[in-house]
Amino acid sequence: MHSLQRLWIGILLVGCDKTAEPIADCASTVEGCDASGEETGQTTADSADNEVDDSGDDPGPSTDSSEPEDSGRADDSGTSPDTGETPVEPPVNLLGNPGFEDGDEPWSIWGGAQRAAGHALSGEWSLEATEVNGAEQRVEGLLPNTTYRLSGWAKVEGDEPILLGVKDHGGDEVRVPFTDNEYTEGSLTFTTGFAYTSATIYAYKHGGGGAGYADDLVLTYESPATHTLVWSDEFDGMGPVDSSKWTFEEGFVRNEEIQWYQPENAFQEDGMLVIEGQTEDRPNPTYVAGSTDWRTRRETITHTSASITTRDVFEWQYGHLVVRAKVTNLTGTWPAIWTLGTECEWPSNGEVDVMENYGGNILANFAWGTDVRWTPEWDSSHWSVDAFGPGWSDDFHLWEMEWNESRMIIRLDGTVLNDVWLDGTINGSAACEGENPFRQPHYLLLNLALGGAGGSVDDLSFPTRYLVDYVRLYQ
Numbered sequence: 001m002h003s004l005q006r007l008w009i010g011i012l013l014v015g016c017d018k019t020a021e022p023i024a025d026c027a028s029t030v031e032g033c034d035a036s037g038e039e040t041g042q043t044t045a046d047s048a049d050n051e052v053d054d055s056g057d058d059p060g061p062s063t064d065s066s067e068p069e070d071s072g073r074a075d076d077s078g079t080s081p082d083t084g085e086t087p088v089e090p091p092v093n094l095l096g097n098p099g100f101e102d103g104d105e106p107w108s109i110w111g112g113a114q115r116a117a118g119h120a121l122s123g124e125w126s127l128e129a130t131e132v133n134g135a136e137q138r139v140e141g142l143l144p145n146t147t148y149r150l151s152g153w154a155k156v157e158g159d160e161p162i163l164l165g166v167k168d169h170g171g172d173e174v175r176v177p178f179t180d181n182e183y184t185e186g187s188l189t190f191t192t193g194f195a196y197t198s199a200t201i202y203a204y205k206h207g208g209g210g211a212g213y214a215d216d217l218v219l220t221y222e223s224p225a226t227h228t229l230v231w232s233d234e235f236d237g238m239g240p241v242d243s244s245k246w247t248f249e250e251g252f253v254r255n256e257e258i259q260w261y262q263p264e265n266a267f268q269e270d271g272m273l274v275i276e277g278q279t280e281d282r283p284n285p286t287y288v289a290g291s292t293d294w295r296t297r298r299e300t301i302t303h304t305s306a307s308i309t310t311r312d313v314f315e316w317q318y319g320h321l322v323v324r325a326k327v328t329n330l331t332g333t334w335p336a337i338w339t340l341g342t343e344c345e346w347p348s349n350g351e352v353d354v355m356e357n358y359g360g361n362i363l364a365n366f367a368w369g370t371d372v373r374w375t376p377e378w379d380s381s382h383w384s385v386d387a388f389g390p391g392w393s394d395d396f397h398l399w400e401m402e403w404n405e406s407r408m409i410i411r412l413d414g415t416v417l418n419d420v421w422l423d424g425t426i427n428g429s430a431a432c433e434g435e436n437p438f439r440q441p442h443y444l445l446l447n448l449a450l451g452g453a454g455g456s457v458d459d460l461s462f463p464t465r466y467l468v469d470y471v472r473l474y475q
Helices: none
Strands: 108-110 114-117 125-129 133-139 146-156 162-167 174-178 184-191 199-205 212-224 229-233 259-261 266-269 272-283 300-305 307-309 319-326 333-341 351-358 361-369 376-384 397-403 407-412 415-421 442-450 464-474
Touching: 125 133, 125 199, 146 162, 146 174, 146 199, 162 184, 162 212, 174 184, 199 212, 259 442, 272 442, 300 442, 319 333, 319 351, 333 464, 351 397, 351 407, 361 407, 361 415, 376 415, 442 464
Parallel strands: 259 300
Antiparallel strands: 108 133, 114 125, 125 212, 133 199, 146 184, 146 212, 162 174, 162 199, 229 464, 266 272, 272 300, 272 464, 307 442, 319 397, 319 464, 333 351, 333 442, 351 361, 361 376, 397 407, 407 415
C-alpha cells in the first residue's frame, strides 16, 4: 500500500434468460449453466399430490369394514403407501409469471419488446423481442453464496440470437444464446455473491434480422456454493489477537507516515478486531542524531497504531477473500486491506489493495514491477465515499478479492471496483524480470496508517478506530 495517486474506475455489466412453468412454493433445486440479470418477481405456487389408479377402473367401496379406505396420501412415515418411497417434490420456480401468461408483471418489458400470441411453447403467450429490446425480472430473497440454475426455451426467426441471462447477482454476467428457428431448451448456473440476495434475469435480443421468442423460464435453487472455508478469523475473543494467525509490523515502516506501529494497538473487543490510532509522547528508540533516514531522524514517537499481517503464518495462492469492515473516512486516517507477494522486492512482489480509504475516496488497486526499481505499474480505481450516499461510513461493508490464475477482481458489497487480467501483469527488468507476481502466494495485511496520503491529523480526534468484523478465505 504505497502513497501514489491512482485513477480510473471499474464497472459491472449484465445480461438475460429463463424456462417452464411455475411449480410449488420456495426452496428447491436447479440445474444448469452460468449468468447475470434485472427487475423483480415473486414465486408462484402450484402442486397436485393426488394419485390415480393405473387401471383406470373405479375400485368401489371397501368390503372390509375393519380396514380404512386408502386415501391415496402418504402415511405418517412420509412414504408413499403404494411404493414405500418418499415422494420427490418438484423444484420450485422462483420466477413470477414465467410463461408471460399473466400480463407484463413482474417483468419489465421494454424497448419495443412485447408479449406475443401464436408463438408460445405452452399456453398462449410468449415474449417477442426484436432489436435491442427484451424483458427482465428482478428476483429478491435469494441466498448469498448459493448456486442457482436458470433455464428456458427460445427460438429466433433470423440469424441473430436471443439471449437468456443473469446479472447483478454479485458475480460475472452469464448468458446462453439461442440460434435455432425451433424452440430449444438452454440453461446456465450462477452463484450469488457473499453480499447478494437478488439477481436480474433477462431475455434480450441485441440485433435485428427477425424476432426472437422466449417462453417457460425457470429459476431454481441448485446447491450451496462450492467454496470451502480454508482460513478465517472471526475475532470473537477478547484482548490480544490470535498470534497463531497474525504477526505484526513494528516501528516506522513506510511512506513517512507519522504512526509508530506496535502490537498493543490491535486487539479483540465485542466480536471485532480493533485497530486503534493513539497519540503518544515518548522517545524514538531507533533515533540516530544527524540521520537522513526518516525512520531514525525522528526524536520522538507522537502517534501509534497497528498493522497486523499473516506473513510467515499463512499465505495463499488463488481463492476468494472476504473481509467485513467499517471505515470512518476521516481526514488523517488511512485504513487498508491489502496483500503482498512472498517473493521479490516491492513492487515486483505484487501488491493488491483490496481497500484503501483516504482523501474521501475508496481505492482498489493492483501494482507490479517496471524497468525502474521501486517504481510500480499501477492499475488503480478511485470511488468517492460521498457517492455511496449519506451514512455509508457508519455501516460495515463487504470487501472481496476473487483470484484465479487468469484474473483478479475486487468487489465492494458485490459491485466490481476494479479487476485485472494476469496475462498483462508481468514484471519489468528492475527485479524478478518477466515473472508474474500474482501467480505466487500472497499474505494479508490489515492496518491503520496516520498522516501520509491520509492527510493532516491536526483536526483528528484520538483515539480513532478501524474495525474489522471478520476475515474469511475460501477456495
